[in-house]
Amino acid sequence: MYAIKTIIYYTALSLLRQKITSFFLITTIFLIGIGTLMSTVDIGIRFRLFENILLASQTLLIHLFAWIYTFEQWRKEFSQNLFVLPLSTDISRFQYLVGRYLGIVSVVIILSSSLLLIDLVLLRVIEQQWLFFPLIQIFFICLSAILSISCFYFFVNITSPIQAMLYCIALWFIGHGLDEFVLFSQADKNSLLNIFSQVLYYFLPNFSVYDLTSAIINRTNITLYQLVSPIIYTFGYSFILIYLSCLIFSKKNL
Amino acid sequence: MKNNLFVIFIAGFFIWNAQFSYQNFENTPQKPLFVESPTLFKSITGPFSPLAADWFWLQSAHIDPSYSNTLKQHKNQSTLYDATALTTHLDPLFYSALRYGTTYLSSIKKEVDLSHQLCDIALYYHKDYFYPYSLKITNEMGYHHPYRYDQIVKWVKKAINETVDVPLWFGDILIHARKNLNQQLLIQSDLKWLLEMARSDKEKAVIKLKIKEYNQQNKF
Numbered sequence: 425m426y427a428i429k430t431i432i433y434y435t436a437l438s439l440l441r442q443k444i445t446s447f448f449l450i451t452t453i454f455l456i457g458i459g460t461l462m463s464t465v466d467i468g469i470r471f472r473l474f475e476n477i478l479l480a481s482q483t484l485l486i487h488l489f490a491w492i493y494t495f496e497q498w499r500k501e502f503s504q505n506l507f508v509l510p511l512s513t514d515i516s517r518f519q520y521l522v523g524r525y526l527g528i529v530s531v532v533i534i535l536s537s538s539l540l541l542i543d544l545v546l547l548r549v550i551e552q553q554w555l556f557f558p559l560i561q562i563f564f565i566c567l568s569a570i571l572s573i574s575c576f577y578f579f580v581n582i583t584s585p586i587q588a589m590l591y592c593i594a595l596w597f598i599g600h601g602l603d604e605f606v607l608f609s610q611a612d613k614n615s616l617l618n619i620f621s622q623v624l625y626y627f628l629p630n631f632s633v634y635d636l637t638s639a640i641i642n643r644t645n646i647t648l649y650q651l652v653s654p655i656i657y658t659f660g661y662s663f664i665l666i667y668l669s670c671l672i673f674s675k676k677n678l
Numbered sequence: 679m680k681n682n683l684f685v686i687f688i689a690g691f692f693i694w695n696a697q698f699s700y701q702n703f704e705n706t707p708q709k710p711l712f713v714e715s716p717t718l719f720k721s722i723t724g725p726f727s728p729l730a731a732d733w734f735w736l737q738s739a740h741i742d743p744s745y746s747n748t749l750k751q752h753k754n755q756s757t758l759y760d761a762t763a764l765t766t767h768l769d770p771l772f773y774s775a776l777r778y779g780t781t782y783l784s785s786i787k788k789e790v791d792l793s794h795q796l797c798d799i800a801l802y803y804h805k806d807y808f809y810p811y812s813l814k815i816t817n818e819m820g821y822h823h824p825y826r827y828d829q830i831v832k833w834v835k836k837a838i839n840e841t842v843d844v845p846l847w848f849g850d851i852l853i854h855a856r857k858n859l860n861q862q863l864l865i866q867s868d869l870k871w872l873l874e875m876a877r878s879d880k881e882k883a884v885i886k887l888k889i890k891e892y893n894q895q896n897k898f
Contacts (some may be wrong), residue, residue: 468774473732480729601721607802608717631725638728642771644807645843 427515428523435527436534439493448489452539455481456546463550471551475641478546479561482539483568483637487596490532490569491589494576497528498585507678517674525577525666529570536566560651561640567658568634572596574662574669575629581672598624599631633657716767723768731769734761758782759792763799770803777813784817793817808844811837815851827855838875846881853888865892 439445459481463474500506510520540562547555572592579588602625609621633654639646723730738761762779765772780793794817797810811833819825834852838844849872856865869889876882 467732467735468772468778476729476732480726483725597722597724600724604717604721635725637725638769638771641728642769642773644771 427519428526431510431515431520431523432527432530435497435524436530439497439528439531440534442493442496444489444492444496448485448535452482452485452542455485456542460546460550469642472641474550475547475558476637478543479558479565479637479641482543482562483565486532486536486539486565486569487572489535490528490573491576491592493531494528494573494580495585495589497524498576498580498588502585505678511678518670521577521670521673522666525573525669528573532566532569532573536562536569557643558640560646561637564634564636564654567654568596568631571629571631571658571662574665577669578665581669581676595629596631599629600635601632602628602630603632629661630657716764719764720767727768728772731765731772731775734768735765735772735775738762738765758787759789759796762796766796766799767803770800771807773809776800776810780813780817784821788821790817790822806841808837808841811841825858827859830855831859838872846884849885849888862896 456478459474459477462477463471465473467473507520511517540559543559543562544554544556547553547558572595575595576588576592579591582588583591602621606621606625609615609617612618636646636650639650719730720727738758758779762775762783765775766779769775776796779796783793783796784790794814797814800807800810814833815830818830831852834848834855837848838852849868852868852872853865856862856868869885869892873882873885873889876885
């Protein structure tokens with residue numbers, strides 16, 4: 425356990441010290457500035473555009489930087505053979521991989537939490553009330569990014585880091601359109617397309633479960649199922665992917 | 679120093695370009711909004727579809743009215759329908775766009791069926807969304823003569839069956855429609871069904887009172 429903790433700590437620290445983190449912070453401030461400028465525009469629902477820009481930009485930022493951090497980490501591991509030193513001690517491959525994974529997850533959680541706090545203050549200043557409802561989406565974006573990192577860890581053990589990143593981005597886009605694809609294919613319930621869509625729906629990571637932006641910005645009711653299911657889904661799916669990654673990594677010829 | 683100057687130059691170019699594009703957008707009438715497959719477009723935009731809905735919603739304010747006739751000849755649909763349909767596809771819970779689109783279509787354009795189609799788009803994505811049912815009935819009773827009570831009965835039953843936040847007065851519409859359809863015998867069974875579907879004790883008490891009143895009036 426101590427070994428895993430140490431790996432998490434050093435992974436998180438090394439990632440936060442990277443130049444890309446400063447770039448992340450500058451981009452975040454820039455996008456928040458655009459959102460704030462748009463807060464005066466009323467398009468039928470007041471502050472809808474502001475909240476929409478805020479959530480959409482943060483969805484993009486958190487995912488983008490989760491992918492970049494994971495890619496950078498694995499690119500360095502492969503190019504500089506960083507596995508060698510820790511694995512020459514009594515740390516097992518399982519501990520190493522899990523430690524690395526949790527290190528990146530903790531970085532994503534730190535970034536999402538800082539955005540959560542910034543948004544809370546910003547919403548208080550602009551909308552003149554404490555609003556916790558829009559922050560649910562930031563939490564779900566964080567969960568979505570964690571699942572995306574798990575997918576990356578699975579692919580990186582099979583292919584190269586650059587291919588793993590491309591697969592991850594593709595899966596993220598496909599995963600977001602799965603709901604619409606199932607709806608579209610349900611027109612004919614006995615068709616092959618419907619069966620195919622059902623298989624994809626339950627087999628591929630379904631990122632649309634994290635998307636509550638529409639319900640949040642329009643202030644419609646959110647059910648308990650919508651709130652709880654993404655949390656269980658993330659932990660369940662990530663556990664399976666990381667377990668499979670550990671199995672592959674333990675037999676990999678480094 | 680050179681790098682900083684380069685960054686400032688690039689940033690300046692983008693700001694100038696954005697301002698120029700905005701002025702252009704403000705001054706020129708837009709082409710009609712029509713996307714061949716809105717469902718596919720929604721799945722491509724993914725988590726950014728509500729933002730895309732906002733963009734198209736803002737754009738729909740700049741549609742050139744002269745396009746509407748041409749499009750109507752070919753598609754048998756109005757430009758406003760296309761614009762609001764696309765917005766509704768991208769964000770079905772965007773009630774302001776839905777309300778504006780349906781009310782405009784049924785009141786100004788006198789196309790009540792098109793406004794119902796718009797509500798159906800929202801219901802396609804969210805079957806448990808009450809608002810489109812409410813709009814359908816309001817527009818039907820406000821702008822279509824004679825009222826199609828059989829349709830109203832169908833919508834009210836569906837709304838009570840599938841949505842969560844249905845107000846109690848929705849049941850009154852059902853009884854009113856039955857009376858106008860001369861289906862007196864079905865009122866009794868409808869009231870019993872409403873009692874079964876009641877979501878709280880308070881609602882049950884009110885419906886029981888209505889059943890009692892109805893029985894007294896009709897001497898059952």
